Amino acid sequence: MNGEPATTGRQFVIEREHFDQLFELLARKGYRVVGPRIRDGAIVYDQVNSAADLPAGWTEEQEGGKYRLKRREDEALFGYAVGPHSWKKFLHPPNVRLWQAMRKEGSLEVQEEKQEVPKTAFIGARSCELHAIAVQDRVFMNGPYLDTSYRLRRDSVFIVAVNCGCAGGTCFCVSMNTGPKATSGFDLVLTEALEEGRHYFVAESGTETGAAVLAELSQRPAEDREIRSAEEVVARTAGQMGRTMDVSDIKGLLYANYEHPRWDNVAARCLTCGNCTSVCPTCFCTTVEDVTDLSGQKAERWQKWDSCFTMDFSYIHGGSVRSTPKARYRQWMTHKLATWIDQFGTSGCVGCGRCITWCPVAIDITEEVRAIRESDFRRTKRDRHGDTGTDSG
Amino acid sequence: MPQKPKVAVWKFASCDGCQLTLLDCEDELLALAGEVEIANFAEASRAIAKGPYDLSLVEGSITTPHDAERIHQIRRASKFLVTIGACATAGGIQALRNFRNVNEFISIVYATPSYIETLSKSTPIAEHVPVDFELRGCPIDKGQLLEVISAFLNGRKPNTPRHSVCIECKRRGVVCVMVAHGTACLGPVTQDGCGVICPGCQRGCYGCFGPKETPNTRSLSGWFGDLGMKEQEIVRVFRTFNAGAEPFRRESEAHEH
Numbered sequence: 001m002n003g004e005p006a007t008t009g010r011q012f013v014i015e016r017e018h019f020d021q022l023f024e025l026l027a028r029k030g031y032r033v034v035g036p037r038i039r040d041g042a043i044v045y046d047q048v049n050s051a052a053d054l055p056a057g058w059t060e061e062q063e064g065g066k067y068r069l070k071r072r073e074d075e076a077l078f079g080y081a082v083g084p085h086s087w088k089k090f091l092h093p094p095n096v097r098l099w100q101a102m103r104k105e106g107s108l109e110v111q112e113e114k115q116e117v118p119k120t121a122f123i124g125a126r127s128c129e130l131h132a133i134a135v136q137d138r139v140f141m142n143g144p145y146l147d148t149s150y151r152l153r154r155d156s157v158f159i160v161a162v163n164c165g166c167a168g169g170t171c172f173c174v175s176m177n178t179g180p181k182a183t184s185g186f187d188l189v190l191t192e193a194l195e196e197g198r199h200y201f202v203a204e205s206g207t208e209t210g211a212a213v214l215a216e217l218s219q220r221p222a223e224d225r226e227i228r229s230a231e232e233v234v235a236r237t238a239g240q241m242g243r244t245m246d247v248s249d250i251k252g253l254l255y256a257n258y259e260h261p262r263w264d265n266v267a268a269r270c271l272t273c274g275n276c277t278s279v280c281p282t283c284f285c286t287t288v289e290d291v292t293d294l295s296g297q298k299a300e301r302w303q304k305w306d307s308c309f310t311m312d313f314s315y316i317h318g319g320s321v322r323s324t325p326k327a328r329y330r331q332w333m334t335h336k337l338a339t340w341i342d343q344f345g346t347s348g349c350v351g352c353g354r355c356i357t358w359c360p361v362a363i364d365i366t367e368e369v370r371a372i373r374e375s376d377f378r379r380t381k382r383d384r385h386g387d388t389g390t391d392s393g
Numbered sequence: 394m395p396q397k398p399k400v401a402v403w404k405f406a407s408c409d410g411c412q413l414t415l416l417d418c419e420d421e422l423l424a425l426a427g428e429v430e431i432a433n434f435a436e437a438s439r440a441i442a443k444g445p446y447d448l449s450l451v452e453g454s455i456t457t458p459h460d461a462e463r464i465h466q467i468r469r470a471s472k473f474l475v476t477i478g479a480c481a482t483a484g485g486i487q488a489l490r491n492f493r494n495v496n497e498f499i500s501i502v503y504a505t506p507s508y509i510e511t512l513s514k515s516t517p518i519a520e521h522v523p524v525d526f527e528l529r530g531c532p533i534d535k536g537q538l539l540e541v542i543s544a545f546l547n548g549r550k551p552n553t554p555r556h557s558v559c560i561e562c563k564r565r566g567v568v569c570v571m572v573a574h575g576t577a578c579l580g581p582v583t584q585d586g587c588g589v590i591c592p593g594c595q596r597g598c599y600g601c602f603g604p605k606e607t608p609n610t611r612s613l614s615g616w617f618g619d620l621g622m623k624e625q626e627i628v629r630v631f632r633t634f635n636a637g638a639e640p641f642r643r644e645s646e647a648h649e650h
């Protein structure tokens with residue numbers, strides 16, 4: 001069947017022993033291939049040259065503030081959830097030089113930054129991550145100001161998505177309606193199936209480019225039974241979510257509870273370290289740093305990942321607007337879950353669970369929402385006839 | 394051509410490591426010599442040009458009555474005074490004396506204790522004279538030192554953020570040692586600037602750059618306890634190069650019973 005055009009919407013089967021072809025093909029087509037691999041005790045996203053670089057037979061245990069690699073009983077290539085990295089590191093890199101300027105004979109010469117963006121293939125993007133990419137697309141490309149360098153990187157990407165075969169201990173995509181099945185935003189999507197002595201992928205293309213790639217691989221149309229197996233994989237994962245979050249009327253809830261005592265409680269634990277924002281695949285904030293050389297002949301402007309947890313972030317002439325940890329945590333969570341909807345039309349949270357796992361002190365956004373909901377001011381006000389027990393903030 | 398700014402490097406109680414960072418700037422040293430006149434730098438030359446100095450870099454803490462006098466002379470002779478390193482900004486490792494009676498140490502360490510004239514505490518320069526800028530680190534980072542000098546020469550603010558080590562750790566894609574290995578790390582309460590040396594080679598941060606802005610040491614040491622650290626060990630992690638820095642001092646004392 002090799003060579004038969006694979007059309008969008010139809011499902012195909014690629015046997016595990018033919019899976020390496022995907023890497024060879026993408027490399028031949030000029031892509032830098034990046035995907036999951038093990039480094040320093042975690043599954044990170046980095047260059048992968050073949051299927052042998054993938055974390056075959058590995059999974060992980062995830063809890064608030066805790067991540068540990070573990071062996072699986074099979075040789076699944078994608079048998080884990082998301083790790084500390086997200087595709088943000090490729091699409092919205094942490095350090096970007098914006099321009100340089102030189103002094104030339106008494107005047108200033110500004111050099112625009114040359115954009116050299118390699119064609120890049122993402123292997124193993126999850127459904128929540130595709131939603132996160134879509135969120136950043138809105139921020140960088142759909143607003144009044146287009147981020148041209150994001151646009152360039154975004155346009156050079158080929159995405160091979162994977163439907164999750166297991167959920168992590170901090171995952172809650174089902175609550176956020178962002179997974180575990182990828183429904184859009186990919187060129188190709190795979191479901192990994194392992195059953196008595198068989199290991200294969202059910203594949204479907206989402207774009208013309210994806211269909212063309214699929215057509216060049218060794219595949220054959222999937223049988224009904226294989227399609228059903230793939231569906232079962234996703235259904236099983238959906239039933240394994242480590243966390244849940246009730247997002248009903250989330251804007252109303254958070255806007256009515258700015259002075260809830262829970263913000264003081266979380267502020268006592270929060271380190272304002274910024275890890276949550278750095279690992280979050282939708283957080284996009286940056287700062288700019290201007291540097292000069294010793295002679296003052298050359299200057300550069302750099303864009304760097306920033307975080308709403310730093311004091312500088314809200315520094316306006318003479319002081320920080322959000323000087324207390326309470327104000328900073330409240331800003332982050334309220335923006336993520338509520339004001340984001342007003343601003344961009346979607347939630348800023350895709351339920352990937354990274355901020356929970358990678359918070360050094362296990363602060364859990366789902367727990368914080370639950371705690372506020374349990375003693376929602378609006379309800380307690382009704383219950384106690386106006387005695388709300390507010391704090392002073 | 395206008396006169397080159399005069400730069401002086403001064404030493405108080407310290408190991409010289411921070412001054413040596415300046416010598417370590419091999420590639421940039423010539424460029425630096427082109428922009429400034431090094432008026433006093435004992436580690437590099439014995440020549441001492443007379444003040445006043447445009448920029449004084451001060452290393453070391455104040456531990457003797459004589460030094461407590463000398464820093465005032467230097468301040469008077471300096472237009473701009475920058476302290477460099479944990480000794481100068483927090484009292485250094487020698488501030489461990491602040492937690493005990495210094496006379497006991499003297500009687501144990503020196504053959505003739507009566508020869509020793511010392512203060513009961515090791516204190517940062519800023520406790521004695523006004524300081525224009527404090528550059529953290531044990532030792533300071535070469536890139537940050539050049540950044541501060543370059544900012545001074547170009548009349549701008551240096552880029553030396555006061556946020557956590559974690560911010561830079563994540564920018565570099567380092568896997569968090571605390572979350573992935575259960576290794577205690579001071580990164581969440583420590584100021585960025587070192588280039589994430591320790592987590593970058595899978596060790597916990599030792600806090601060489603001192604407390605970050607709004608450090609929540611209480612929450613972090615609670616977590617250290619959950620990771621299995623004993624009270625005495627928590628005292629120790631906060632009592633190294635920046636033991637005298639207020640938030641670290643308070644935290645270590647809270648665990649001393």
Ligand code: SF4
Pocket residue numbers: 269270271272273274275276277309358359360361362363
């Ligand atoms: S919630 Fe956790 S990760 Fe985020 S700033 Fe606070 S301590 Fe750091």
Ligand code: SF4
Pocket residue numbers: 276279280281282283336348349350351352353354355356365
């Ligand atoms: S807020 Fe947390 S769970 Fe939601 S997308 Fe960001 S990192 Fe993932």
Ligand code: SF4
Pocket residue numbers: 273275360558559560562563567568569570571572578579580581592597598
């Ligand atoms: S390794 Fe240390 S510095 Fe790095 S993110 Fe983790 S806690 Fe922060």
